Amino acid sequence: MAHMKRASAWITLLFLAPSLIGLVAFSVLPMAASLALGLTQWDGLSAVSFSTMREQWVGLGNYAALLGDSEFWRVLKNTCYFIVLYLPLILLASVFVALLLDSKRRLIGVYRVMYYIPVLSSWVAGALVWKWVLSPDYGMLNDLLGRIGIQGPGWLQDRSWAMPGIVLASVWKDMGYFGLILLGGLQGINPSYYESADIEGASWAQKAFRITLPLLSPAIFFVLIICVINSFQLFPQVMVMTATNGQPPGGPLGSTQVMVERIYTYAFKYYKMGFASAWSWLLFVIILFFTMLQLKLQKRWVNYEA
Amino acid sequence: MKPEDGSIRAAKPLSRSRAKRGAAAAVWYLVATSVALFALLPFFWMIGTSLKSRGALLAIPIQWIPEAPTFDAYRAVFALIPFGRAIVNSLIVAAATTLITLASSSMAAYAFAKLGTKATDRLFGLYLATMMIPMQVTVIPLFILLSKLRLIGTFGGLLLPSVFNAFAVFMLRQQFLSLPDAYIDAAVIDGAGQGRVFAQIVLPMCAPVIATLVVITFMGAWNDYFWPLVVLMDKAKMTLTLALNQLNGQYSTRYNTLMAGSLISMLPILALYASAQKYFQTGLQLGGIKG
Numbered sequence: 148m149a150h151m152k153r154a155s156a157w158i159t160l161l162f163l164a165p166s167l168i169g170l171v172a173f174s175v176l177p178m179a180a181s182l183a184l185g186l187t188q189w190d191g192l193s194a195v196s197f198s199t200m201r202e203q204w205v206g207l208g209n210y211a212a213l214l215g216d217s218e219f220w221r222v223l224k225n226t227c228y229f230i231v232l233y234l235p236l237i238l239l240a241s242v243f244v245a246l247l248l249d250s251k252r253r254l255i256g257v258y259r260v261m262y263y264i265p266v267l268s269s270w271v272a273g274a275l276v277w278k279w280v281l282s283p284d285y286g287m288l289n290d291l292l293g294r295i296g297i298q299g300p301g302w303l304q305d306r307s308w309a310m311p312g313i314v315l316a317s318v319w320k321d322m323g324y325f326g327l328i329l330l331g332g333l334q335g336i337n338p339s340y341y342e343s344a345d346i347e348g349a350s351w352a353q354k355a356f357r358i359t360l361p362l363l364s365p366a367i368f369f370v371l372i373i374c375v376i377n378s379f380q381l382f383p384q385v386m387v388m389t390a391t392n393g394q395p396p397g398g399p400l401g402s403t404q405v406m407v408e409r410i411y412t413y414a415f416k417y418y419k420m421g422f423a424s425a426w427s428w429l430l431f432v433i434i435l436f437f438t439m440l441q442l443k444l445q446k447r448w449v450n451y452e453a
Numbered sequence: 454m455k456p457e458d459g460s461i462r463a464a465k466p467l468s469r470s471r472a473k474r475g476a477a478a479a480v481w482y483l484v485a486t487s488v489a490l491f492a493l494l495p496f497f498w499m500i501g502t503s504l505k506s507r508g509a510l511l512a513i514p515i516q517w518i519p520e521a522p523t524f525d526a527y528r529a530v531f532a533l534i535p536f537g538r539a540i541v542n543s544l545i546v547a548a549a550t551t552l553i554t555l556a557s558s559s560m561a562a563y564a565f566a567k568l569g570t571k572a573t574d575r576l577f578g579l580y581l582a583t584m585m586i587p588m589q590v591t592v593i594p595l596f597i598l599l600s601k602l603r604l605i606g607t608f609g610g611l612l613l614p615s616v617f618n619a620f621a622v623f624m625l626r627q628q629f630l631s632l633p634d635a636y637i638d639a640a641v642i643d644g645a646g647q648g649r650v651f652a653q654i655v656l657p658m659c660a661p662v663i664a665t666l667v668v669i670t671f672m673g674a675w676n677d678y679f680w681p682l683v684v685l686m687d688k689a690k691m692t693l694t695l696a697l698n699q700l701n702g703q704y705s706t707r708y709n710t711l712m713a714g715s716l717i718s719m720l721p722i723l724a725l726y727a728s729a730q731k732y733f734q735t736g737l738q739l740g741g742i743k744g
Binding site for chain 2: 265
């Protein structure tokens with residue numbers, strides 16, 4: 148440390164104290180407790196003590212039950228199905244938005260605000276309007292499709308179209324957010340690259356694939372990492388869009404049950420807190436795995452040279 | 454920058470390049486407007502629906518613009534559930550969350566940036582590590598802890614965890630690091646205590662990033678769904694997102710009412726965004742890339 152000693156250790160600790168107490172009480176200890184709970188069958192009712200923990204100890208039983216149960220794999224498959232549809236669409240849409248907004252045309256500020264309004268609304272409001280937009284008979288989307296001669300599907304009421312409907316709403320909601328992040332990346336590209344490309348007579352495609360994409364790759368990589376993490380934690384869309392007429396969310400026929408929805412349901416509807424804790428750790432391991440995988444794969448396509 | 458770009462083009466015959474540029478502009482506005490339609494049509498649909506009667510909801514062909522607009526849905530949303538109470542609750546919760554987060558995180562960030570030692574640097578690594586843990590991992594023990602403290606179902610329980618916010622500490626620390634040490638050291642030599650240096654020099658110098666964080670935190674708390682869903686059960690304490698969620702559960706086909714409530718819930722954030730837009734743009738990009 149180069150700087151002079153400005154404060155005693157006590158003063159430093161005083162500044163850190165509120166946040167540090169929070170770190171321990173609301174993050175570190177709960178993490179340890181969650182790991183321990185995941186090894187028990189605790190039902191959320193009996194007292195939390197060492198003796199009840201010992202009585203309800205199942206070791207790795209929860210994990211074995213999860214991995215041996217078809218439900219877990221089905222729900223993981225649903226989550227991955229969401230990601231497979233959502234990732235390419237959100238990447239395309241947000242790159243597209245960023246390219247559009249990287250311009251000095253008149254009204255550009257107005258367009259930027261318009262693209263950002265879905266980001267500002269809460270997921271509950273956004274999901275409610277999409278539930279109604281996707282209504283098969285009375286909704287806006289099928290009406291629009293009908294005008295161009297397409298018979299729209301049953302969307303959220305059809306087990307094979309419910310997830311695509313949720314994906315559509317998610318792309319709509321997130322496009323402006325990631326678009327603006329990528330716009331920051333685009334505007335960080337040194338304009339002299341384009342100038343010399345113009346002088347050498349490079350085509351539009353050459354500029355796009357030789358300059359823009361490589362130099363934007365760190366920002367795209369960041370968006371990709373965040374998107375994958377967020378997708379595994381998909382929750383409010385499912386809870387709001389698929390809960391109808393007193394039916395529990397996740398339908399129809401469980402086709403939109405996803406990881407966090409299950410964790411919430413097991414913990415706070417069935418009070419199987421030990422089981423839900425184990426599930427949440429599996430979720431963490433899966434997220435960690437995919438994040439690490441991307442960090443490893445980035446060397447092949449992310450360009451940090453400029 | 455674009456001027457050079459223009460001068461290269463100006464070398465070509467003028468009329469051709471002007472026509473080409475006009476066509477390019479037309480295409481740009483056409484495409485940009487189509488994207489804007491995708492972003493905004495659902496809101497247009499939301500507003501239209503909120504002005505419909507219950508009968509008009511199920512009219513075929515559907516009415517894009519209600520034929521007999523009515524404010525019935527706006528009256529209904531306040532009559533069916535304690536919606537006014539929910540607005541007040543959301544205001545209280547979002548304001549208090551912002552205050553607690555900013556106070557605690559800015560103090561910690563200052564200690565990490567300017568008072569730190571090797572030990573605090575290592576501690577900061579722990580902060581960053583916690584950002585990787587999904588909230589679902591800690592939520593169950595947190596729920597148990599708060600119920601032991603009899604804080605489940607109270608605003609206290611909802612607010613208390615916001616005293617720790619690794620993202621806010623991270624963002625503020627990066628900003629504080631860029632402050633010249635000379636300002637702080639000069640004030641210390643003049644006899645100012647660290648409390649005064651922090652409140653009267655450091656915070657005012659970082660006003661833009663603090664304003665950004667205020668907007669991000671307020672918006673996050675206002676729109677939050679998962680944590681209030683876990684902590685609050687009492688109708689009288691519901692925040693707006695929970696009120697809408699309950700409305701969706703009980704009256705899931707009354708879309709005019711649901712849309713009226715959704716629209717009302719968005720207005721404060723839109724107003725906040727409009728008033729802080731300048732900070733917000735740069736701030737979110739900063740928070741995004743560096744977070």
